[in-house]
Amino acid sequence: MTTHPSAAVIARYADPRASLDEVTMWSVEVHLEGCAHCRAVLVGRVPDDTRVLLDRVAAGVDRAVAAGPVPAPRRRWSPVRNRWFVWRLLPWLTMTVAVLGCAVLLEAAAPHLPSLVTLLAPIAPLPGVAFAWSRRHDPAWELVAGTPAAGLAMLLRRTAAVLAVVVPVLALGSTRTGASLAMTLLPCLAFTAAAITLGAFVGVRVAAIGLGVAWALAVVLPAVLTARLPAVLEPGGAVAWALLTLALAGLAGLRAADFRRLTSHH
Amino acid sequence: MMRTVSAAETAATTHPWAVHAEGLRVRAGRHVAVDGLDLALGTGVHGLLGPNGAGKTTLMRAVATVVKPAGGRLTLLGEQVGDRADLRRVRRGLGYLPQQFGFYPRFTVREFVEYMAWLKEMPKATIPGAVQRAVDRVGLTAKADARMKTLSGGMLRRAGIAQAIVNDPAVLLLDEPTVGLDPEQRLEFRELLRDVGVDSCVLVSTHLVEDVVAACTDVVLMNDGRLVYQGVPDDLAAQGGAGDAGDSPAERGYSALLRRHRAEAGR
Known part of the structure; x- marks a missing residue:
């Protein structure tokens, strides 16, 4: 079982001015990749300017996805069909x-x-x-x-x-x-x-x-x-x-x- | 997304050379096309040069484990290729584009590359992504769902390159890959070669000395089934003098080396 990092550690991770040693940073990063709950905590702790930047990136990605080509339909690979x-x-x-x-x-x-x-x-x-x-x-x-x-x-x-x-x-x-x-x-x-x-x-x-x-x-x-x-x-x-x-x-x-x-x- | 790294991927390399031939002899029909070849290739792009009939294609076939060596030793990725060897593991790490490759005309580029990926025993879940990536890398994205029989010669060649690189091979063998490519595609192809050659052993056979000079880290020159010369492209250029045939220093170096080798063999 993984232990969730404390809210204080996440806050320090999110704050660019706070210092966090590298090992803790890595472990927090790896944990965040797999834990939606801690990601939600993280969102509450990031500074406003970062949030604005992230919103802008998200809007840009959404726009590009909408404008880009439709993803190819998922094909099931089978050797029988490729006879x-x-x-x-x-x-x-x-x-x-x-x-x-x-x-x-x-x-x-x-x-x-x-x-x-x-x-x-x-x-x-x-x-x-x-x-x-x-x-x-x-x-x-x-x-x-x-x-x-x-x-x-x-x-x-x-x-x-x-x-x-x-x-x-x-x-x-x-x-x-x-x-x-x-x-x-x-x-x-x-x-x-x-x-x-x-x-x-x-x-x-x-x-x-x-x-x-x-x-x-x-x-x-x-x-x-x-x-x-x-x-x-x-x-x-x-x-x-x-x-x-x-x-x-x-x-x-x-x-x-x-x-x-x-x-x-x- | 995170990916599990398998033990095979992180295993230390225990072989000094990706391709190692010692006194290798290979027959093409009755004729011994590769006769006592000593060659050691490590990571990088190796350009295989030589006149017609020098044994380039036969060497490629032997390294691709398609024909059996008639004598000598051939070691691929640390495993000896011989009668008793189980070639399955070695073959998973190989990518091979034959000089002339047959295909089934009804199939699309994607199906062709998928089929080859499946034959190379790639994990099923990774095949669609790997196929798309290989097709993108050779610049056939727009033609991915076109039938093979509708492709031009250069496109077929690129589809062949795509099937060769689909499994990220440790040893990539390309026999005359630039035939039928237009100048722009050749430049892109050189870029691809440099890219692949960063962490795998690439052996490219070609007649175009300029391709070798531009894209290869190493030049291998063969004649009459033997190794004539192995060195860096700059050194190849330094071999030639003003009196040798050729329009560039490398071409002059190529003809000087061949002339010297033939004179020695004739003696």
């Missing part, structure tokens, strides 16, 4: 949605083939994720890379923006074609987590391209040629995919520091 990068993602997301739309149509046209939506689900988010963390495609990468916020959190935010579009489209596509919802969404999340985890070691872009190519060659191509859904996408594998997703996400969390290092923003 800078999302605009740059739009073309890629449009492409992903278009490809998935084509897959749905193809499935309707050629029912003997295995579910294309399920086959493409794991690699659907990869173009967006690769784009989101690529120095070639972010015009401001040089500005962003030198800031403390650059790191896993930023990559995850951008990935979330990609998933927010891709996941509903996949869900819609799988229900339309009658494919298993879990076997569409879980591999999609697992591959996203894998791209980020591998990205800690080799760069997200390389990781996404590598995973995409590997999946296309190892699973999609044979499945289309043999017209059978591969074993890894059979409905029984849902638990394995879920565990894989969790493990990869955990690993990515452990490697979070890598995204802040100098080489990670490829």
Whole structure:
């Protein structure tokens, strides 16, 4: 609790002729800044000429405030509203949605083939994720890379923006074609987590391209040629995919520091 | 209004130099653009001069912690920048204007500077005030709510300077900041440099010797990725003779130093 200075001390503080030692003056000054009551006491003790001067200053300040520009409205800052990068993602997301739309149509046209939506689900988010963390495609990468916020959190935010579009489209596509919802969404999340985890070691872009190519060659191509859904996408594998997703996400969390290092923003 | 001073603000400086490079090597693609550079910079405005391809921009990028040094030691604000370093603390004290900076054309100057302030992890409550102050300092007050795509080249440059100074950086790196500024704006910019250089380390790369002489407390001359010369502007002017190329004593000093360095390197 602060003790208020006595009225006598305030009177001496206010009187230019009275002497007050510096330490007392400072403590009175600091107290006055935070105490309206003592300020009111002070006003009663100041000499008349000072009061006239203060009134003149107050009137001048009021006039200037009235004549000056209106203060800018208080804006609430939120990163969500400043969705800078999302605009740059739009073309890629449009492409992903278009490809998935084509897959749905193809499935309707050629029912003997295995579910294309399920086959493409794991690699659907990869173009967006690769784009989101690529120095070639972010015009401001040089500005962003030198800031403390650059790191896993930023990559995850951008990935979330990609998933927010891709996941509903996949869900819609799988229900339309009658494919298993879990076997569409879980591999999609697992591959996203894998791209980020591998990205800690080799760069997200390389990781996404590598995973995409590997999946296309190892699973999609044979499945289309043999017209059978591969074993890894059979409905029984849902638990394995879920565990894989969790493990990869955990690993990515452990490697979070890598995204802040100098080489990670490829 | 009173403000709480944080412990970090009053902590004693325990590093002798804000920027300290020892035998620094940095690659630009396959080419080693900075090759064995020794440099120590303290508080003040340091003008970085050198011909095209001398490694100025690459050095700037390394100091901005955007590219990784290929060898040697680089210490920023007392912390070594390397593979294992947590750069977050250092980066909070950095301000960087790249030579060419991308931006998102839909955003206004204020939003751009706000976004950068947010990325620099400034306390949320201080951002609007700091942004307004930075925009005022570069003279863009009237254009604060104009979209980035409507700005002229010089205004963009100034918006870039505003985002660099918004967090009151301890190390401010400006790569070619005077490109596109008209003569009057350049004078104002020099004033700003002197102002910022009072208590932080400013490294300005430029081709304009006159800017360095007018606004800098220290001249750093680079060629072929190495340090050629470091001294005060008056000393740079004293290096040149009547026979050297240039229209001012400083320009003559600049060309004399480069000529001497090239002759030594050629031997």
